[in-house]
Amino acid sequence: MDSILFDLDGTVWKDFTLIDGAAETIHALQEAGKRVVGLSNRGTHSRRQIAAYFQEHGIQWEKEDIILSSFLAADYLQTHYPKLPVWVLGEEGLREELAEADLTLAAKPEEADWLVISLHTGVTYHDLNQAFRAVIHGARILATNQDPVFPGKDGLQLDVGGLIGAIEASTGKKTDIIVGKPSHFMYQKVMQQAGSEPEKTLIVGDSLTSDIAMGAMFGLKTALVLTGNTTREQAEISSIKPDLILPSIKELPFT
Amino acid sequence: MDSILFDLDGTVWKDFTLIDGAAETIHALQEAGKRVVGLSNRGTHSRRQIAAYFQEHGIQWEKEDIILSSFLAADYLQTHYPKLPVWVLGEEGLREELAEADLTLAAKPEEADWLVISLHTGVTYHDLNQAFRAVIHGARILATNQDPVFPGKDGLQLDVGGLIGAIEASTGKKTDIIVGKPSHFMYQKVMQQAGSEPEKTLIVGDSLTSDIAMGAMFGLKTALVLTGNTTREQAEISSIKPDLILPSIKELPFT
Structure with a gap:
């Protein structure tokens, strides 16, 4: 994988609290030379506001690394x-x-x-x-x-x-x-920011219908985390199948 | 006609101001021995509040004479x-x-x-x-x-x-x-209060789709007034046909 796309709410943070291991995981990916981009349907905030929050909490994301609706x-x-x-x-x-x-x-x-x-x-x-x-x-x-x-x-x-x-x-x-997930507007903008090919891109998120569905729709690799909207039971009976199911962002393999 | 049913907003009053001639028309009908009932989809007020307003403005309606949603x-x-x-x-x-x-x-x-x-x-x-x-x-x-x-x-x-x-x-x-117009809940309650037969009842209102449609649906006589939602042009091209079209409540014949 060249690029990793992270959904924010339920994946990287929850209600303005970082999910355990998020900063370390994103830092390790960046150190390994991956492009790491955040994306969210959140329309209440600006990219500047969200980037400032993450920088205060140890995640080095510039405004441009965060695509919001x-x-x-x-x-x-x-x-x-x-x-x-x-x-x-x-x-x-x-x-x-x-x-x-x-x-x-x-x-x-x-x-x-x-x-x-x-x-x-x-x-x-x-x-x-x-x-x-x-x-x-x-x-x-x-x-x-x-x-x-x-x-x-x-x-x-x-x-x-x-x-x-x-x-x-x-x-x-x-x-x-x-314009938000799972639209092509979101997909195109986030891929432009990531600058990689779909088959070399992994999207990580907590929602089957939004994050995983968008990844599947456009040919990305997909990883579901269980720290947000979706339980393992829901994932197992869903027709939307992620490539990976992980307890949380902490367990993401750095491939 | 034994009973006259008046829609309120756009027919008897508009935004808490009586329409010209409303008090006199309702008084004359009551004097002539007709049952006169008010009905409205207004769900913001109680019958007590609306009856108090009308009594202050010269219309003798008891709480029970006003059917609100x-x-x-x-x-x-x-x-x-x-x-x-x-x-x-x-x-x-x-x-x-x-x-x-x-x-x-x-x-x-x-x-x-x-x-x-x-x-x-x-x-x-x-x-x-x-x-x-x-x-x-x-x-x-x-x-x-x-x-x-x-x-x-x-x-x-x-x-x-x-x-x-x-x-x-x-x-x-x-x-x-x-429960509001043009439902059978409204129809039944207002007819129970009027205590008359459909064919001896006239409904007067400013809305084709609400007042006139409800009257037509249940076999009442219908009169459209032009002091509210509907213009004569709209009435002429509509498939909903009132029995009478009147400029306002003032011109209602006391039959």
């Missing part, structure tokens, strides 16, 4: 619709990525050509209504990801899928583009 | 599931109706057997997440109504349909029961 949203719009004003239903990290890509935020929802939806755990009725307005006045919808739930401190929590549902059900419109 | 929700649960604890995604008026029907509110969302969803213009992420939790822990979903939008002060606003969408999309569950 917030960045993909900004990158997609900058590439294809650089002049169109955007309305955001989401958090500060997403706005930071949009600003870094020189996109224009609409002053009013009625003036937006795109609504970008991500998780927003501070969302209010006003926020939902402003996003609704953008769409009934013609904005198309880009979602950073469509995960329905995420594991929070006290159990499962409502994820961006719920916010998408609110906007779709009230407007009667459907989301036009979802 | 908040009341229907409470009535349905009290009739069929009187012992089961309920979680509320909605406003104070809905809670008042549930309390009046002696229903028990669950202390935690995990303990609820029913989630009741209505419009909640103060909704936060926390509220959505608590409702989400009720459903993933087994609560069935009752919605007061499923209107996607309502006309607010500054244009269309996201209605209860959006909140339902958030819960359905994040939980993967579907709403079990919707």
Whole structure:
């Protein structure tokens, strides 16, 4: 393997706490000359914020080594619709990525050509209504990801899928583009950053339907870790088969 | 006609302002010995609150003369599931109706057997997440109504349909029961209150798909008013045909 792609939540960290052995494993891979890239459907934060966290916790990742759906949203719009004003239903990290890509935020929802939806755990009725307005006045919808739930401190929590549902059900419109895993947007960007061939690339993640499915879809080697969303029992009865199943990132062979 | 059923929003009032002539028309009908009943998909308020408003504004309606979806929700649960604890995604008026029907509110969302969803213009992420939790822990979903939008002060606003969408999309569950127009729950309750035969009953409303459709579905006479959601042009091209089209409640013939 030339390159190793790591899902973040449930694989490298969980709720802003590193998983045991993550820093050592990533360091050893980097020392062995591998390209190591992080990827996540997280649209709440910017790459700068996440890289800063990892650097504080002993993982040497530059901003460019981390591909987040917030960045993909900004990158997609900058590439294809650089002049169109955007309305955001989401958090500060997403706005930071949009600003870094020189996109224009609409002053009013009625003036937006795109609504970008991500998780927003501070969302209010006003926020939902402003996003609704953008769409009934013609904005198309880009979602950073469509995960329905995420594991929070006290159990499962409502994820961006719920916010998408609110906007779709009230407007009667459907989301036009979802940039997060397992999309080709995510795949292409992360492979471009890794700079290697699919057959020489391993993706490591805790989700069968997101990480392992994306790897299988594009011909990567795949390793499931059991520190996140998926149990060994679930993996054994699933039709999605990883090449490897490991208790955690700590047990990753450095091949 | 023995009984006249009035939709409220867009027909009798609009955003807590009476439509010109509403008090006089309703008074004249009552004086002429007609049964006059108000009905609304509004699940945000209690009948007591709405009756108090109308009495202050010169319309003599008792609480029992007003059938709201908040009341229907409470009535349905009290009739069929009187012992089961309920979680509320909605406003104070809905809670008042549930309390009046002696229903028990669950202390935690995990303990609820029913989630009741209505419009909640103060909704936060926390509220959505608590409702989400009720459903993933087994609560069935009752919605007061499923209107996607309502006309607010500054244009269309996201209605209860959006909140339902958030819960359905994040939980993967579907709403079990919707009690508001044009359901048979609303029809039966309002006819019971009116105490008349369908062919001697006129329903007056501003919505083709809700008021006029419900009337047509159950064999009532129907009158569309143009003071709310529907224009004459929309009425003329619609497949839903009211018996009468009137500029407003003011022009209602007292037959």
